[in-house]
Amino acid sequence: MDVYLPIANLAVNGLVIVGLGALTGLLSGMFGVGGGFLTTPLLIFYGVPPTVAAASAASQVTGASVSGAFAHARRGGIDYQMGGVLVAGGILGTGIGALLFRLLQSLGQIDTVINVLYVLLLGGIGGLMAHESVTALRAQRRGTPLPARKRRHHPLVASLPLRWRFYRSGLYISPLAPLLLGMATGVLTMLMGIGGGFILVPAMLYILGMGASVVVGTSLFQILFVTMATTMMHALTTRAVDIVLASLLLLGSVSGAQIGAQFAQKAKPEQLRLILAVIVFGVAVRMALGLGYRPDEIYTVVPL
Amino acid sequence: MIARALFLAASLLLLGGAREPVLVPEISQHEIQVRQGFTGADLLLFGAILSPEGTRAMQGTDIVIVLEGPARSIVLREKQKVAGIWINADSTEFRSAPTFFAVASTRPIDRIIDDKTAAIYELGLKWLQLSPIGVIDPAEQRRFSAGLVDLMQRQGLYQQSDFAVHTSGDVLYQARIALPSSVQTGTYTAETFAIRNGRVVASAITRVEVRKEGFERFVALNAENNGLIYGLFAVLLSVGMGWLAGRLFALV
Numbered sequence: 001m002d003v004y005l006p007i008a009n010l011a012v013n014g015l016v017i018v019g020l021g022a023l024t025g026l027l028s029g030m031f032g033v034g035g036g037f038l039t040t041p042l043l044i045f046y047g048v049p050p051t052v053a054a055a056s057a058a059s060q061v062t063g064a065s066v067s068g069a070f071a072h073a074r075r076g077g078i079d080y081q082m083g084g085v086l087v088a089g090g091i092l093g094t095g096i097g098a099l100l101f102r103l104l105q106s107l108g109q110i111d112t113v114i115n116v117l118y119v120l121l122l123g124g125i126g127g128l129m130a131h132e133s134v135t136a137l138r139a140q141r142r143g144t145p146l147p148a149r150k151r152r153h154h155p156l157v158a159s160l161p162l163r164w165r166f167y168r169s170g171l172y173i174s175p176l177a178p179l180l181l182g183m184a185t186g187v188l189t190m191l192m193g194i195g196g197g198f199i200l201v202p203a204m205l206y207i208l209g210m211g212a213s214v215v216v217g218t219s220l221f222q223i224l225f226v227t228m229a230t231t232m233m234h235a236l237t238t239r240a241v242d243i244v245l246a247s248l249l250l251l252g253s254v255s256g257a258q259i260g261a262q263f264a265q266k267a268k269p270e271q272l273r274l275i276l277a278v279i280v281f282g283v284a285v286r287m288a289l290g291l292g293y294r295p296d297e298i299y300t301v302v303p304l
Numbered sequence: 305m306i307a308r309a310l311f312l313a314a315s316l317l318l319l320g321g322a323r324e325p326v327l328v329p330e331i332s333q334h335e336i337q338v339r340q341g342f343t344g345a346d347l348l349l350f351g352a353i354l355s356p357e358g359t360r361a362m363q364g365t366d367i368v369i370v371l372e373g374p375a376r377s378i379v380l381r382e383k384q385k386v387a388g389i390w391i392n393a394d395s396t397e398f399r400s401a402p403t404f405f406a407v408a409s410t411r412p413i414d415r416i417i418d419d420k421t422a423a424i425y426e427l428g429l430k431w432l433q434l435s436p437i438g439v440i441d442p443a444e445q446r447r448f449s450a451g452l453v454d455l456m457q458r459q460g461l462y463q464q465s466d467f468a469v470h471t472s473g474d475v476l477y478q479a480r481i482a483l484p485s486s487v488q489t490g491t492y493t494a495e496t497f498a499i500r501n502g503r504v505v506a507s508a509i510t511r512v513e514v515r516k517e518g519f520e521r522f523v524a525l526n527a528e529n530n531g532l533i534y535g536l537f538a539v540l541l542s543v544g545m546g547w548l549a550g551r552l553f554a555l556v
Contacts, residue, residue: 004342004485006520007527011343011485059542066546067553108381108392116389228539235535239527243538250542254549291389299451304377304397 007242008052014248016046021060021252028064028253029260030267031276036061036194036227037122037283039249048245050111055234055241058189060249062227064257065197065220071261072217079168079214083221085175086182086200090226093186094233101190101238108302112291114192119288121188125198126281133274140270168214177208182222189230197223198280325361327508328352329496334510336483337517344485347371347512349408349494350478362474365505366409366416368427368497369469371481373404373461373514374490377437380452396448399435403488404461408468408479416499425497425504429453429464460484489514 003014020042024035036057043053072078104110160174181203185196200219204210210218235241264272332348349369355361378401384393409416413428423431432453436445456462461484469479491513498506516524526534 002341002343004338004340004520006516006523009486009488011341059538062539062542063546063549066543067550070547070550108379108395112389112391224543228543231538231542232532232535235527235538236531239531241527241535241538243523243527243534243541246538247541247545250545254546255553257546258549258553293390294385295383295390297455298383299448299455300381300383300392301401301452301455302379302381304379 003244003248005048005052005242005245007240008048008245010047012046012048012245017245017248018252020046021249022256023252024060024249025064025253025256025258026260026263027256027276027279028061029068029257029262030264031260031272035064035253036189036192037118037198037280040192040194041118041283041287043245048242049240050114051105051238051240052242052245054114054192055231055238056245056249057194058227058230058234059241059246060253061194062224062231063250064253065224065227067254067257068261069217069220069224072220075217076168077214077217078221079166079210079218080221081164082166082168082171082178082210082214083218085178086185086218086222087225089179089182089184090186090189090222091229092179093183093188094190094226094229095186096183097187097190097230098233098237100187104191105302110191111300115287115291117188117192119284119291121199122280122284123288125202126277126279126284128202129273129277130281133270133277136270137274166210168211171208171210173208181207182226185222186226186229189226190233196226198276324356325365325498325500325506326354326356327496327498327506328354329494329508329510331494331510331512334512336512336514338487338489338514339517339520342485342520344487345483347481347483347494348478349481349496349510350476351496351508352475353477353498353506354475360474362471362477364500366411366499367469367471367477367479368407368409368413368416368499369479369481369494370426370497371404371406371408371492371494371512372402373488373492375400375402376488377401380448382448382451396440396445397437398452399437401434401452402432403490404483404492405429405432405456406463406465406481408463408465408481410467410469410471410477412466413464417502417504421502421504427497429457429462459486461486483514487514489516 001014002011004011020039024039028035039057039060040053043057044050101110104113160176162174162176163172164175165172185200188194188196188199197219200222201215204215204219231241329351336345353361353365377399379395379397381392381395383390386393407428413422417427422428426433434449453462469477471477491511494510494512496508497504
């Protein structure tokens with residue numbers, strides 16, 4: 001099924017794109033991450049121009065996180081106050097990200113920066129997750145429960161001025177901490193076309209020390225609004241949002257997300273996390289090799 | 305009309321250009337519409353070559369057809385290995401790199417014409433005039449040009465095919481040139497050259513218009529001019545589809 005993408009300026013096989021969306025949607029439903037970290041590189045690999053890929057992947061993450069966010073909202077799993085601060089930071093971050101994107105693009109280093117960011121972030125977080133889930137699984141097998149981790153925010157967070165009470169998260173911390181965290185994910189969303197969930201969730205747990213019951217819902221809430229802002233930002237600056245490409249991706253990912261969510265209810269969370277860790281780590285290794293091996297294309301053309 | 309034709313024939317004879325043949329080029333379609341399902345187009349470029357007297361004139365004549373798309377200014381970046389990783393380390397700018405360039409000929413160009421003439425008429429990818437911006441040393445420029453040509457050739461956007469022009473009955477010629485789906489919109493010019501004894505004896509130009517039509521045109525225009533509404537629509541679409549899927553699957 002050939003579909004012509006009017007912004008990317010090329011014909012693609014529509015079924016491949018829907019399948020790609022379904023794959024990442026499945027991951028997002030199973031693990032609560034956006035799945036953008038897979039969509040963008042795969043689209044680029046398929047021949048879609050990198051800017052169009054990043055811009056259109058953002059709207060796919062929006063679609064995939066909507067139903068998840070609704071589900072968590074019904075269960076009261078969202079701290080709206082914390083989410084609001086994160087979103088504000090995230091929107092500031094997309095603005096900064098747009099400026100950075102333009103700067104790096106004019107320097108010609110955007111792809112290198114994106115690749116290095118992928119390797120560092122995915123490698124680091126994939127490694128951490130793998131380590132954690134393996135220890136958890138081992139402890140289960142031995143039958144001795146892990147000593148409960150003391151929930152505490154990072155000492156750096158405590159040193160920030162101005163303190164707010166976040167009741168649902170059970171925190172009394174400076175709003176600057178989530179604001180900065182939101183900004184960082186906003187920048188990454190704009191640059192990499194990812195939702196940032198896989199960075200946000202661990203950061204909320206281990207840096208802010210939020211209660212686990214509101215972490216996933218609040219992260220989905222933040223991702224939802226930040227990817228919406230990213231789509232707008234791309235539509236206004238790079239003009240690279242391909243609505244046809246986005247629709248195809250959405251078609252696959254929203255259905256994939258639902259199926260993934262049903263899988264997730266049956267599986268053990270530790271196993272799920274180990275699988276996600278392996279996937280994330282695999283993508284990071286592939287990207288690291290890509291930086292070191294001679295690329296297929298030595299030359300790239302950019303319109304002046 | 306007849307008088308004019310007679311006058312033309314007579315003047316051609318009188319001008320001593322009696323042996324210069326006349327080219328009558330044509331193209332299978334003068335407009336290519338890029339709309340949903342567009343996967344590229346196959347253009348048939350054909351025509352006739354006649355002597356001024358109206359007789360067959362192909363004997364000893366070679367045909368070269370150059371189809372060229374709209375030019376644009378580009379930055380060409382080159383990756384090099386720096387500290388173990390491949391990064392864009394060098395770049396050059398070209399003022400007029402064609403977005404599409406295809407050359408078809410009856411025989412290999414270097415057997416039809418000498419290098420100097422080929423360069424003047426841009427007959428062949430080797431002779432592409434890219435107009436580099438700024439001072440650039442010739443060896444480096446050759447390296448970049450070769451890199452661009454190689455890249456575009458593998459994307460099907462630059463083509464050079466010897467023996468792709470077929471002739472019949474010493475009067476008709478035809479060639480097929482394939483445009484991939486990734487062609488840019490704009491005016492394409494097809495220039496046909498008749499070459500005899502290493503000299504261009506006749507040339508003629510036809511044009512093809514490539515344009516987006518219908519929905520594709522609508523989307524491209526709005527993405528460019530109404531960013532705000534376009535963006536809002538994309539956001540609404542993604543939220544709507546996500547919500548709808550949640551609703552539908554809740555029923556299952």
